[in-house]
Amino acid sequence: MVAQLGTAEDNVEAAGMEPVRGRSLWSDARQRFFANKAATGGLVVLVLVVLFALFGQTVAQWSNEEIDWSLLGNIPQAGGPSIANGHYFGVDETGRDLYARVVQGSRISLMVGIVGALISVVVGTLWGAVAGYVGGKTDTVMMRIVDLMMSIPYMFVLILLLVVFERSLVMLFIGIGLISWLDMARIVRGQTLSLKNKEFVEAAIATGVRTPTIIFRHIVPNLLGVVIVYATLLVPSMIIFESFISFLGLGVQEPSTSWGALINMGASNLRNETPWMLGFPLAVFVISLFAFFFVGDGLRDALDPKDR
């Protein structure tokens, strides 16, 4: 018997038995996730990327602000990746260490992706769950607001925002926050509509549980699978979005940087025969996105084994 696994409980001890530990749907999903090699691999890569962003600077021999004056002037010839002079990824067009710059860009890009996903998880889930559960006129009004915001060409609005107000990270977060939750709200509302007719929700209503408690105790936990999957797939799309804005030259501002800004810089220097300026940021970018997508896929298969 698995009784040893359980935690002691005095009331049950009286019956002479220790409680058996149950296997929740979450622990089942965890098992399925780790049985999936691609997803586990993706997760490992992701952890490495995060560690790189957090602690990569400690390995660097140059800071991201220092200019290597000895290389300036002949960057295409001498600025390439080399262990000898401490520039592992080479230097950028102004002679700064590209490795340090990529570490710095990873921080910003990951932050943008995670903040975007967090906003969408919190706002989108609440918005969708309330609209779907309450229904009726509330639902109509809330979802029309979503429709309205979706019909606005957000890229245009964001560019306007960034031009009119000062370009800043905060502005970028506001812009991303405004749009990221819309799709999530729709997905969550759809799921809520099917959940709220389940008998366990009716049982809770019949018991006399209050509406907010029902939403938080019965609706949201059963939505989380879908939400988590969508959020992990949203992180890369937020990163791509930010990169696109930065690629246009409107995103983060010098001396700060992001993957998109670095790729932009590398791409514009392609003619100067400095392929490392594009290659390294792009490689980190692509690897991270792949990892995110693998993890997202793995999570979907693990949390929703039925609709594979």
Place this chain on the structure above:
Amino acid sequence: MTLLQVRDLDVTFDIRPRGAWPWTPSDRLSAVADLSFDLEEGTTLGVVGESGSGKSTLARAIIGTVPATGGEILWDGTDLRKLSPRARRTHRREVQMIFQDPLAALNPRMNVGEIIAEPLRTHQPDVTSKQARAKASEMMERVGLLPNLINRYPHEFSGGQCQRIGIARALVLSPRLVICDEPVSALDVSVQAQVVNLLKRLQKEMGLSLIFIAHDLSVVKHISDRILVLYLGRQMEQGAARDVVRRPRHPYTQALISSVPIPDPKRERARKRPVLSGELPSPVNPPSGCVFRTRCPKAQPDCAVGRPPLLDVGDGHLVACPYQEVMETVA
């Protein structure tokens, strides 16, 4: 003592026709109409009828998850429909419900202890989680589940066990009335008997009143004191369980009872039984007069004219048919 009196209960739903303009009037679906019955404390009322006859709507109107559109639901003499939403919610601890699909009625993300303790946490917020767990494991024992399974999740149990969890949740607050909405229809026959006997035992121990809904008369007659026969939301016959099953008077009840097979091939072959043909008419557009006349073997032209009144044929046995006559059954 009479616990629950239902008087002329009406439940009507507005149905929006597909693609209707905002100003077109809704169709009216009358799910339950003019229903009256009394429920004595500690007794069981069986409600039978085929699918779509309004049994579940009746249950939901009493418990308050579906609004009644007319009539009175008197609980100890006070009309539940006139209570404030707040008072209504507090009142819900007195009435609990057991559902048809045992697994669907349990939140898959909560473990058994949390599920059973939920009514407790809702109505007695000052209960500590330790007390709640103790109470939950005590209830598990009462319904015949091993209390050491308290940390398990619903998907780890069989259908019969899930139904026991549902029963434990319904009884944790010691309610006075439990509404069982087809609690055994989704279970094996052998498990059905266990669950019905468990309900009977708990009823005796805790002094519960039950409203037991089923479409299977053989289950209902085993547990009920009185039986109410519904057809298209109207009551066809009502009476003491023995009377209704042994000497059904309404043609619909007679057809229902004769559809229960006798476990003896010789007698089963020898007996004459009225067989119903056709489908249940649409409740949006019910037949005029007696709603059963379109399928009734005894239908007369004047059945279409007016709603047949409930005739009292003695001992509180009510029949909604002027052409009623006793049919002796072997059941």
